[in-house]
Amino acid sequence: MIDQLFTCDQFDAALSDYLESTLDPAARAALESHAVRCDRCRALLADVSAITTSAAALPELEPSRDLWPGIVDRIAAPVVTLPVAGRRAADRSFVRPWYLEPAPLAAAAALLIAATVSVTLLATRTSPSGPSTVASTGASTPDTQSVDSLPAIPAPAPRVKNVGSKPNVVPVQQIYASEIAELDSIVRDRRSQLDTGTVAVIEKNLRIIDQAIAQSRAALARDPNSGFLHNQLNNALNQKIALLRTVALLPART
């Protein structure tokens, strides 16, 4: 008899395959026959079968609170993921560098705002054609130069809300490219004035942003009509410009 070949250990070993109906007919019959004769294995089969049946019928669960507000907060202001910076921010042991302390940041922000407002006002006063002309006029405006002899900083690239349509894409990307090139030039000139550790951090973050830009462009090449991807790309470019502008405004090392 086949059944005689089945011990309780063999029954245990074959049980999962039996429940998944992957046992061959002879082994299946042997297992069932053993279960009829063995109280221990019969109880085991009944219990495990009940567990698998109940598991498949478990109801869906409800969270204790509405999770949507937390989600919409995060998707409302999409940002390019900066894994290193993000991880560090979450790590309490991370020591914030001096130039990221609130006071220097606030000073840089104030300077940035002053420069931006001046340049934007001047540009919009002199040119009716809107923000796309800012890049070409911002670098050499007297107002910008008057800010404590800091280098002339191009104004921020225009935030393009609706970039899903193709006609807007090329000019906007050109504006970004132009501004980034100008800022890159300023930052290159300033590099020797900055602390080497600061420069290393800046370069690392620029590499991360450049990766995000490259990924967005690659995804856009596959799906050029995606509004989401256009926004991602513009956000990454804005981040790069913001970082370069901040660097351009950093005080020289003491």
Place this chain on the structure above:
Amino acid sequence: MLTATMDVVATIPSEEPPSDVARAAAGDRQAFERVYRANMQRVFSICVRMSGDRARAEELTQDVFVRAWEKLPLFRGESAFSTWLHRLAVNVVLNDRKTQGRERSRAAAGDDDEDTEESYGASAPPSHADRMDLEAAIALLPPGARRVFVLHDVEGYRHEEIAEMLGVTSGGSKAQLHRARLLLREALNR
């Protein structure tokens, strides 16, 4: 009335009209909220059962939908949206496990095998019940066994799929499943 309404909601298939998914992929947040409402319970359920932690599962559910929002433009409709989202949820939970595992191993410099029987045997059953129910028993399974049990017996994945997701062999998945079932039986009969 409320119960009746909830029953009706529960019977609505989680597959929303394609237009909502398409609109969400194009950046429509209202459409994405409808997608969220239609799929939230299922995603939350798998997060709870795989993580064994309701509070963490709420955070993970939010992570899943934020990730879904980011990745929706890449969804090609090669599978049902609910299948795509479900797999995304599993990946988010597993990645969270890996992150936590790395942090734990840095702290303890020990084996990454989190499947000690300690937590299962030592944990007290829920105080609201004389006998542990299946949901509570699943939450107390060792993590590795719990993940395989949830993926196989609750969610219906095959061992080959589970092996790929978890980076184990198909035989390893079967062994964990068998172990999980025996541990659950022990807990439920306690």
